[in-house]
Amino acid sequence: MAKFGVSMEVGSDGVAVITISNPPVNALAPASNRLGSFSPPLHRLFLRYRILIWFSPIVSGALCLLRISVPGMRPYVYAGFDSRLGRIGFHYPIFFRNAAPSGGVDLSSGCFLPILDIGLEVLFDVRMPCFVVLEVLFDVRMYSFRGAVVDGLKKTYTEAMRRDDVKAIVLTGASGKFSGGFDINVFEEIHRTGQLSRLPDVSVELVVDIIEEGKKPSVAAIQGLALGGGLELTMGCHARISTPNAQLGLPELTLGVIPGFGGTQRLPRLVGLSKAIEMMLLSKSISAKEGNKLGLIDAIASHEELLREAKLFKELVLSSTSKGLVHVFFAQRATSKVPKISDIGLKPKNVKKVAVIGGGLMGSGIATALIQSNISVLLKEVDSTYLQRGLKMIAANLEGLVKKGAMTQDKMNKTLSLVKGVLDYSEFRDVDMVIEAVIEKVPLKQTIFSDIEKACTPQCILATNTSTIDLNIVGAKTRSQDRIVGAHFFSPAHVMPLLEIVRTEKTSPQVILDLMTVGKVIRKVPVVVGNCTGFAVNRTFFPYSQAAHLLANLGVDIFRVDRVINSFGMPMGPFQLQDLAGYGVAFAVKKEYAVAFRGRTFESELLELMAESGRNGKNNGKGFYIYEKGSKPRPDPSVRSIIEESIRRANILPGGKPVTLTDQEILEMIFFPVVNEACRVLDEGVVVRASDLDIASVLGMGFPRYRGGLVFWADSIGAAYIHASLSRLAEAYGSFFKPSPYLEERAKKGMPLRDPPCAVTWFESSPVVEEAAHTDTGARCLGRRGPPLEGFIRPVWHFSSIFVSYL
Ligand SMILES: C[C@H](O)CC(=O)SCCNC(=O)CCNC(=O)[C@H](O)C(C)(C)COP(=O)(O)OP(=O)(O)OC[C@H]1O[C@@H](n2cnc3c(N)ncnc32)[C@H](O)[C@@H]1OP(=O)(O)O
Structure with missing residues (x-):
């Protein structure tokens, strides 16, 4: 090697x-490596001491001035004597931000990990007998010697x-x-x-x-x-x-x-x-x-x-x-590192055959994604009409690829031969996984899960593509809760890259790992999330369309709202998105949200009025926009009368007059409630880490990638500003905008939103988390005592005084 x-x-x-x-x-x-860079850029040179420093990943309890231990890939830096010797004991993690661009120790010629115990002589610059200026740049992902x-x-x-x-x-x-x-x-x-x-x-x-x-x-x-x-x-x-x-x-x-x-x-x-x-x-x-x-x-x-x-x-x-x-x-790369799932030595099972229940838009898309990656599929429908329709949709998906030149006709035929339509469960005996993708009706899903529990082997993974319903309810009539998992694809399933993997407290780590592996095989980005109404993506983004409706009912032009959001970088504005999804989805989830997020939803009759006037968005060519074959969607001016009726019913115009807003205010009124909900999602530990929500927002909602995802973007604005803005909006327009306790706390303490909640102490290898560790809470959550980055003088002082007495 x-x-x-x-x-x-x-x-x-x-x-x-x-x-x-x-x-x-x-x-x-590049050359300069951070771990090996010690230099005194902050102070002038007064005295120079020669110090022996031991780098030792294994020495424990030994007397040492500076110890670096390496559990796995992660170095920790501790200064001082070991408390077990009964002398003054302190273990301060040292975080330093800036390394000298040059100078320091050149440790660049070797591999760090295989070295268990090496001694190095280092020149330290010391200002006073009791004050050592150390600078160690230190990074979790620091492959220091590479x-x-x-x-x-x-x-x-x-x-x-x-x-x-x-x-x-x-x-x-x-x-x-x-x-x-x-x-x-x-x-x-x-x-x-x-x-x-x-x-x-x-x-x-x-x-x-x-x-x-x-x-x-x-x-x-x-x-x-x-x-x-x-x-x-x-x-x-x-x-x-x-x-x-x-x-x-x-x-x-x-x-x-x-x-x-x-x-x-x-x-x-x-x-x-x-x-x-x-x-x-x-x-x-x-x-x-x-x-x-x-x-x-x-x-x-x-x-x-x-x-x-x-x-x-x-x-x-x-x-x-x-x-x-x-x-x-x-x-994106961090999403595959799921504590107590991907790091406990489990081996993913080889999923070769999957049954998809339901051949509608989602089911056929999921089946397409699977067969494209050489996984055999049984597509189950209730009757042959629906089954033929589902199989046709799969063929059409592949034909689209052939037309684009992304697949040959020959390959398409081979791929299509991997799917078989069935009308009952008799062939489910040898499938490795079932993905249920039927309409969002609880009794129907419960019956299906109790049926497949009987039809499949006890090892078979039982997944549901529900986008909203609590998984515990879906699996309530089975005894296989440990095998039940959410496989939430985004439409069109064979195109959209995100796969939300929803786990309950009972889902076994093996099942989660297996689904993550299938996700990767079919070239999705699996993000493991917790079980709650709407899971991570739909839950975080439920205020997105509700805020848009609130603006409409405050008299703001809906097409302007769409334009503002589109220029922010979203593929389309909230009204056009609703047109694209069809109003049925919105009606189905509206009640769920109203119950689950009581006190912070905005309910408007706008969509009902749209439906009453024969509109159903892109599906029937008529929505907020007019859809005609071969041309771009055109704003439909005739919806104004429907909006006026909605405004009359909502009756929230301040002083009876439409509000006047700047584009910036529109943007904030749409996205700050979304950030607010993201804060709750973080607070409840629905996602493993804040950056998972960034990926979910980019891949699931089309949040602009170049803005780094929702939480990253929010942090670039600052919790304090968002909190102040939401507080003002809540005063003016009600509890829909009320800041969450998480946001409030971060704003008060001047902390970024992306700080890891304490639930994620296990995950310590992301630069995102590492940066967060430089804050009080981050350090506390990561189990590190001592002050944040900026306050490093105290441990250094402490260390230096003991160090001088030792000399
Ligand atoms: C001066 C120049 O013009 C500027 C540049 O060169 S900018 C860099 C341009 N290069 C890139 O954008 C390539 C980015 N990398 C990739 O597309 C993919 O990682 C790849 C195709 C190389 C490999 O993909 P894949 O096999 O799926 O593995 P993937 O999980 O993505 O990466 C494996 C590991 O390599 C790391 N990695 C990949 N490319 C890296 C890079 N350029 N620098 C540092 N680490 C990198 C990943 O972070 C990951 O680390 P982890 O295991 O700790 O999570």
């Missing part, structure tokens, strides 16, 4: 193989160029991957610390000066993937050889930045302008085969262009767009 970082092996033929090794994707991390790829490449390449026995260089990556690109953790770190100096000028120094203009030929040997900076590195080489299935792409735009290692210049010269634009703007990767056809070889970009790009790249890294997108990147 290749050494962590960058290694070189020179063969007798004079070829040096330089290998990047930085699991899991050989990300190009932060050496870029620097390692520079050093190794320079050495290869210098050595007489090296005639040519092959650049490659370890473990079957070339490189996933620049280390995205660094973006996150820059967003947190503002330290732009963490971005190296790789494009010129490494790619141009060392590789491209080097006197020895370089060949990139690509396998697996070469993305972003990884691909850019290969484009600096003089030739590229690749395995046929390698993924090549510049997906930087998905993170809100442009390719920063010269890719914008080199790629168009290699594959042509239009293909390069497509690859960059759509972040679309191509296979190596296609890359070879296009001529992804021998390219040069001028020095000046690269410098300009590098500058722009740095500006973009600091943009709020990049911050939001980088947050979403990590938040």
